[in-house]
Amino acid sequence: MLRIAFLVPLLPLAGFVLLLASGRKLGNPLAGWLATFMVAASFVVTVIVFAGLFRLPVAGRSYTQTWFTWISSGHLHVDMGLLIDPLSMTMAAFVTGVSALIHLYSIGYMEHDEDFPKFFLYLNLFVAAMLILVLADNFLLLFLGWEGVGVCSYFLIGFWFERDSASSAAKKAMIFNRIGDAAFLIALFLIYERTGSLEYRTVFSHLSSVGEPSLVAIALLLFGGAAGKSAQIPLFPWLADAMEGPTPVSALIHAATMVTAGVYLMCRINPILYRAPDAAHVIAIVGAATALLGATIACAQNDIKKILAYSTISQLGYMFLAVGIGAYDAAIFLMLTHAFYKALLFLGAGSVIHAMNDEQDVKSMGALARVMPITAVTFLIGWLSIGGFPLLSGFWSKGDILLNSFAFSPALWAVGAVTAMLTAYYLGRAYLLVFRGEQRWVEAKPAGAKPKPLSAKAKAAAAKSSGQEVVVAAKPALHPHDPSWVMSLPLVVLGCLSAVGGLINLPIHPDFDFLDRWLSPVFASRLFAHQWGLGGVWTFALIDAALALLGIGLAVAMWGRTSKRPTLEPVFLRRAWYIDWAYDRFIARSSTELAVETSAVVETEGIDGAVNGFAFLVRAGGRQLRKVQTGYVRNYALGFAAGLVVVLAYVLTRAS
């Protein structure tokens, strides 16, 4: 059963090739169905392989499948090989599962787009690259997948490249990732230089002969790569801009799967982190700081996708916090549940945006629960789940991290706890502004039906704000409704998963720690898992629940009735702590100025000068040498004679 593992990345890759060859001919919606089928088939294969792995004895749950030798040059030997172990299969299962749902959703979301086949072509290529990243058995193949998902991310952020903002956001994502990738590459060189291999197993078995400073350097450089891909401080601003892409892309790539690649990498190199505790501490601190930063910014955003983007940054920070303290399975647990509820929230946001004719400002929505019940209910589940409402999946996964971080360092716990409270608050704000409160849009009158008047409250509010009835009426009339089944089904499935996803890892009894036990061969004794006992677990559960309820209560109290509270949306939070501005001002602009200066001075004076000067020298030399050739035969003959004399003199002096 393990032998069919090679099909997991090959099926989406085949889908990509098919769409490349005949995507236009298949057209809309057949191309979408083909892509969805390929990913779904990949999911089925993954489940079969997963089951095959599960039947093996615990100690033997690692299987390497080598296709062929990729590079063999001197001592460097790299195989195209897949590593099937509990960690990679967990990743592969959720990547293919969530991808299949989002592919299905995209068929509905992108139905009016001209480039429908192209969209699915990129999506399939992305899934294939992501699976190569996850299943690779060496660092170089992982890097291939890493760059593959990066380039797909670039294509998909810039999918509507006619818009300036989209193409510049795509470039921004590419550049930020490139900074991280440079660090990643240096780490690869270091690993090869120190251990003589790039294969995980060989590298990890040689670690004892590598000094700790080198390990710290390797771990931090790899973390630099992970920070680029997973949008951590200082390389996070691209993720907010990446929301220029179509919403399913935001859900799939920039929330559920690609951005978690950094966390996966960190979990994969756990033997290195174990031997480089200093690097691990840095990761934990950066993670906690990112979590808090993302959460504070999300509190003041008005674009529904920006809220979710900063929320993603914050949640990724949480995962890195868990990785840094060594609680790898808590990080994977949060990654899984986060994939469910963040994909759900993004798809819900996509439904809303779709229904509101591409309106993304939450301040222009409101009271949508009445017309979009399915979206509203699933979004509510997503909110409560990410907010850590008791018994929903986020409660368990976030609790797992908080539990361990308190045992590691109460300060990190405090940051995490504040972030948890803020998370419940800002998504509550988003939910209430979108689905509850007053209606801030104009409903289209269905033909032949009685026009539905605005609610009295909304009318009063509109009238109160300086008789703006005219302005309100000037807005385009909308007829929002729940989307078709291809878009609703993923919402419902993800809603269920978000609600009950915590069941895979319940901390109440060792028998229910399914995920922990499943992953234990990968992390072994390197895992940091404090045994609190039942009393401690309960105490933390109560604190978490209280924090979640506090955040939810705060959101309801503040945003339940009104959409205008400027004091809660200070400018510095709306402008994301001015970090993006600072990057632009101090790095982007000054670099541009430097480039302009360089092209003006170094280019003309230096480089052109050198080239022109050399040409001048050659020309001048030639002009002088020309005079030697007089055209008089006797001059040449004299030259011969003189030369002969010189040669003869030389020979004679040598002979004597």
Next chain:
Amino acid sequence: MSISASWYLTLAAVLFTIGAVGLLIRRNVLVMFMCVELMLNAANLTFVTFARKLNDIAGQTAVFFVLVVAAAEVVVGLGIIVSIYRRRLGATADDVHELKG
């Protein structure tokens, strides 16, 4: 009875010098050409002398090559000289200096 080799070599040196000086100071192309022949034959004389003296056939072989090359050179050289005569009166070497840099 036999004349010592140094006489031959001296004669060759004298011939070569006459040829070289003639080539450098005369202006008439035909005379310069004859001077070149004189130098070639001075060299030939040296070859033959040493071939006799050292009892080595290689020197005489070299002379044959030189004669063949000289014959070919005469053909080309005289051809050039004839064409110079056709284009202008007289054959002064300094008048023909179009090929200067």
